[in-house]
Amino acid sequence: MKLYIKNMVCSRCKTTVKSELEKIGIQYVTVELGEVNTTKKITSLQRSRLYDALQKHGFELIDEQKNDLIEKLKSTIVDLVHHSDEDLKTNFSDYISLSVNDNFISLNTLFAEIEGMTIEKYIIKHKIERVKELLVYDDLNLAEIALKMHYRNVAQLFSQFKSITGLTPLHFKQLRHVRNSGSVMSTDNLQR
Numbered sequence: 001m002k003l004y005i006k007n008m009v010c011s012r013c014k015t016t017v018k019s020e021l022e023k024i025g026i027q028y029v030t031v032e033l034g035e036v037n038t039t040k041k042i043t044s045l046q047r048s049r050l051y052d053a054l055q056k057h058g059f060e061l062i063d064e065q066k067n068d069l070i071e072k073l074k075s076t077i078v079d080l081v082h083h084s085d086e087d088l089k090t091n092f093s094d095y096i097s098l099s100v101n102d103n104f105i106s107l108n109t110l111f112a113e114i115e116g117m118t119i120e121k122y123i124i125k126h127k128i129e130r131v132k133e134l135l136v137y138d139d140l141n142l143a144e145i146a147l148k149m150h151y152r153n154v155a156q157l158f159s160q161f162k163s164i165t166g167l168t169p170l171h172f173k174q175l176r177h178v179r180n181s182g183s184v185m186s187t188d189n190l191q192r
Contacts (some may be wrong), residue, residue, distance in 0.1 A: 003036040004062040004070060004114045005054060013059070020053040034114055062114060070114055072100050073107060077119070081126040081149075092123055092150075128164045131157065135173045142169060 005017060014031045021028050026046055027039040042050070051061045062070075076099045080092075093104040096119065100107065108119045115122065127149055134145045142154045151157040161169045 001038045001041045002067060002071060003038060003042070003050075004067050005034055005036065006060040006062060006113055007058055008033045013057075016057050017054070017059065020050065020057070024049045024053065026050065034116060066110060066114075069100065069102070069107070070111065073111060073119065074122075076100060077123055077126060081123065081130050093119075124160060124164065128161055131161060131169065132165075132172065135169055136176045145169075 008014065008017065010033075014033065017036065018028070018031050021031070021036065021038075024046055026042055029037040029039055031037075047061070047064075054061050073096065076096060080095065093108075096107065097104040104119075111117075111119050111122070117125075131145055131149055134140055134148070138145075140148065142157065146152075146154045146157040149157065151160070158169060161167070161172070165172060167175070
């Protein structure tokens with residue numbers, strides 16, 4: 001189960017949260033800034049105790065309804081960017097609002113509070129990851145990738161990719177190709 005915690009900003013925050021989880025007896029898999037993955041669903045008593053303990057340290061445990069909403073938002077974005085070839089008839093904000101049945105502005109505010117980035121930045125991050133996959137594993141050219149990933153044109157894809165990765169899409173593809181062929185050569189050399 002995921003729990004979202006506001007106001008975590010450093011590694012000491014993670015240490016504090018881990019300590020409070022252990023005191024309450026909540027087993028966790030990971031503790032990241034703003035997010036805890038527990039091994040199982042926590043009880044309402046554990047949630048109440050954790051809420052009080054975190055408040056003493058200046059943190060805020062996000063309620064279950066907001067947790068569910070953030071998870072639904074993330075899932076909607078990941079599905080749209082990574083698993084859908086659907087041609088959007090609307091923009092991302094309208095699509096998201098309709099998918100989770102809520103106002104985009106309030107969703108974006110909540111998302112930014114919890115995730116530390118806007119929905120738009122989260123979408124861009126996932127789009128660039130998907131573009132990287134397409135560059136490496138598909139035979140699509142940049143124009144086809146731009147169309148598939150809902151960019152207005154190749155120039156917009158090129159610009160956004162470079163601003164996020166520091167590389168042009170073609171340079172990224174060349175580096176991956178060189179790295180992949182280098183590892184193949186290393187494996188061949190080991191067999192000799």
